[in-house]
Amino acid sequence: MPPVFQFVLKVLIIAVGAVILGIWLPWYIIAVVALLTGFFMGNKPGNNFLAGFLGIALPWLIMITWKDIANNGILSGRIAALFSESLSISIGWPALYIITVLIGGMIGGLSCLCGDLLAGETNYIGKGRRSKKGMYKVKLKYK
C-alpha cells in the first residue's frame, strides 16, 4: 500500500472510530481510538501525530460547521460572548472553532503518536518499517 493511502486510511479509521464510539462513550474516547490506531498502524512520529491530529480535527471541524450553520450561529455567538465576558477579551465564533479543533487535534495527535511509541519496534501492520534499532534517521527529501 502506498504510504499516502496508508496515511489516509489511518486518518479515516481514527475519524470514523472516534465519531461512532463518541455516540455512546465519553468524549475522551477519541484518545483511545487514536492511540490504538497509532499502536497498530505505526509510522514515523510526525506522520502519526499528523494522522491523529487530522483524524480528530477534521471530523470535529465538519461536525461543528454543519451544526453551527444549521443553528444559524445562535449558540456559538452566545458561547463566544460568555467566554468574552469571563476572560475579559472579546472573542467571536472563529475562536471557538480554533479551540475546538486544537483540543481535538492535539489529543488525537498526541494519542496516535503515543500509541506508536508504545508499540516500540514491534511491527504490527504495514511493511518495511522499523528495520533499524536505535534512533530514527531523519531523511531530508530536499537537499
Added chain:
Amino acid sequence: MKRILGIILFALLILLIYVLNTPMGATPAIGRFFSPTHGFWKNADGRKDARERLTIKCPSGNKVTVVYDEHRVPHIFASNEDDLFFAQGYITARERLWQMEFQTHFAAGRISEIVGEKGIELDRYNRRIGMAKVAEETFRDFADDTLSLSILENYTAGVNKYIRSLKSSELPIEYKLLGYKPEPWTPLKCILLLKYMANTLTGGDTDLEYTNALRIFGRDVFDKLYPDFPQDQDPIIPAGTKFARPQELVSGNQQVSAGTLYKIPEKHQFEPPAGLGSNNWALSGTKTASGKPILSNDPHLVLSFPSIWLQMQLHAPGYNAVGVTIPGAPGIIIGHNENIAWGVTNGTVDVRDWYSIQYKNDNKNLYRIGDSYYPFQNRVENIIVKNGTNVRDTVRWTLVGPVVYDKGFGKNKEYEHLAMRWQANVKSNEMMTFYLLNKAENHQDYLLALNHFECPAQNFVYADRSGQIAIKQQGKLPVHIKEGGKFITPLANVDLNAINAFIPFNENPYILNPERGFVSSANQHPTDDTYPYYYQGSFEYQRNRRINNVLKDLKKATAEDMQALQNDNYSMLAAEALPVMLEKLALKGNAPEKHKKIHKSLSEWNYMADEEMLAPTLFYEWWKHLEILTWDEFDRDDATLELPNAYILSRLIKSDTGFALFDIKDTPAKETAADLIRLSFEDMVAQFTEETPDWRHYKNSRIMHLVPQLTAFSRTHIPVGGYNHIVNAASEIWGPSWRMIVDFGKGKPEASGIYPAGQSGNPGSRFYDNWIDPWAAGQYNPVIFFKNLDEALQYSKK
C-alpha cells in the same frame, strides 16, 4: 528507548485528558465542553420549523399525540387525564428541564449544591422561611387525596421518562456549564414549585421597616408616609359597595415591639421592587362591540430566561384548556377553556407577620406566648455544598412559624430574635384550583375552584361565554386587629385562639357583573375602608386608576383596544406630579438656555413613556433626584427602612409642601417642597448632556438568565416603553410576563397572547428568545385552541 518515551507521553496524555475533563472553578471541563459529540455544540439546535408532531407512549400503554403549532406551542391530546398529566410532565421537561429543577432547588434551599459556597446564605434563608418543610408536610397530606396524588405522580412519571431518555451529551447546556446532572423528579418538587411562586408573590413585607419608621419619625409623620387608605385609591370592589356583616371580627389594639432599631443585611432582603404587580380586567357585553365579554390579564414578574411561563394546550375527555403553565406544576395557570377564561393579579395583601421572641431564661429553649412558655420544635437543615462540606443549620419553629433571624443567622448583635408567621409556609393545595378552573363550565365552578386557593392571595378575574364577568380576591387571610401585621409585635402578646381566625372565603372581596360593566385589578386596595376586616399591604395607586379611567370611557371595545391598553405607556405619576413640579419650579425668563430647553421639552410632554422619547428620561431622572433629596432621612446605617410609594410623594408636593421631611437634615435652612423641586431640577440639569439617552436606553429593560452570571444568555436594552406604575409595566428587570386577551365575541373564546422569551429553554434554539421583539412592539400571537385531536391533525397536515 522508544517505549520509555511512549510511557512518558502516555502519562502526560492521561494528565492532559484529566485536566481537560475537570471543571476549574466556574469554568466547565474544557475538553468535554468543546467536544462536538458531548459539549455545547450538541445543544446547537438546528430546528427551523416550529411545527412538529410526536407521540408519547404512556405507562398505561396508551399513546398521547402532541402537535406543536406554528408558534411552537404544544397541544397535548390524551385519552384520559392520567396520560394527559404524564404527557404534560414529559413535554415540559423536554422544553424546560434545567429551569424546573433549578427553581425547585432554589425553593428547597439547595442552590449550594450547584453553585457552591456562594449559595449558602441564600439556602439558609430559604430553609429558615420553611418552604421545603411545608412542601414535605403538604405531600404527606396528599396520601388521603387520591386525585391530587395521581395528578402529581403522573406528571412526575412523565418528567422522569424524559430525564431517563436523555444521554449525558444531550443534557441542557446549563448542566454542562455548571457541571452537574439532573436528579429524578418527585411530586414534592411540584409542590415546591408552587411554593416558589408563593414566595415570589408574598415573600416581601415591611413589618420591620415600618417598625423602624414609626420609632424614628413618630406617629404623625408615619401615618402620612404609609397610610392604610390613601386619598385617591380606586379599589377593586367599587367604592360604596355594601359588605355583608362579618362573622369573624376580633377587637383589640396592636402592640408594637419595643427595643432597638432593626437592620437586615442587604442580602437577606427579598423585596419585590416597588410597583411590581399585574393587571387584569374583564369587560361585560355592555362595553364591547360584540356584546360579549373580553378578558385581559398581564401578570408582572421579574422577567427571566427561560420564562416562568410555558404555553400549552391540554386536552383529554372532559378536559380542554389552553394558556400558560408553570414548568413543574400540572395544569394551565392562566388561560381559557371552551366556556370560561380566567387570569390573576397579585392580591398584595400582607400575609407575612413578624414577632419578637421573649425567652424564659438565658437557655433560650422556651419562649413565651400569653402566660405560658413553649419549647421550640427544632428542625435540622443539612445544606450540601458543591465540592465541599455540609452545612448544618438548626431552625427553631414556634407555634406561629419559624425563627428566621436569631444569633445564628443575621449575626448582628442588635437583632432581636424574630419569628415569622407566613401563609406561604402553611399547608395548602393551590394546584387543585387550577385543575378545577381548567375544567370549569360556569361561574359556580369558578367559585368552587377558588376555594382551594389559600396563598398567595390573588385577584382572580373571570369571564364566560354566557356573558358573566366577575372578580374575587381569594386567599386565606388571617383576621387582624387594627394595624395587626403592620409592625413587629411581641409574640408574648399573641392570643393563640384569635390567631387562628381567618376571613371566611365567602367574605373575601368579590363582585359579579357590576353595574359599571367591567371588573379590574392592578394590585390596588381590594376594597374601600368600609370593608369590615382590617388589612394592609404594599398596594399600587397609579396603574389601576389609569386602567379604570380608560375602561370607564370605553364603548364598543374590541380585543385590539384591550391590546392597546395593555401596552399603554401613560405615566399617571408624571401626569399628576409634573405639572406641580413645573409650576413650583417657576423657571425664570433669564434662566440658562439649557434649563429652558429641558423645561420646554418637559412642558410639551404628553406623559407617554415611549421608548424613543427623551422627556421620560428627564422626568424620571428629576423624580429620582427629588426622591433622594426628600428622603435623605432614610439614608442611615443603623436601620432598614422602606421608601414611601411614589404616589405619596406626588401627593405631598401638591398638598403638604411644608411637610417635615422636605427639610434637608444636613442644612441649617428649612426647605420646603418647592426648594427641593428647584434643587433636584438643578441636579438633573447638571447631569444632562447631549449623550443623555432616550427612554429605552436610560431605563434599560433587560431579561436576565436565571443564573445571573450567564449574561450572554440574557437580553438588555429591550426596545420597550413603559415603566413601573404604568400599565405597560416594563421596568428595569420586571414587566408584563404574559399578555393575554380572551374575546368571547364569536360566542366561543378566541385568545391572543405573548410572553417575553420563547417556548424553548435552550439558549441554542431559535425559539429561546423569538417572542421578545414582538412582545416589545406590543404584538400578540393568536392562541390556537383545537376542539379535538382531529382538528389538530388537520392543522398539522397543512
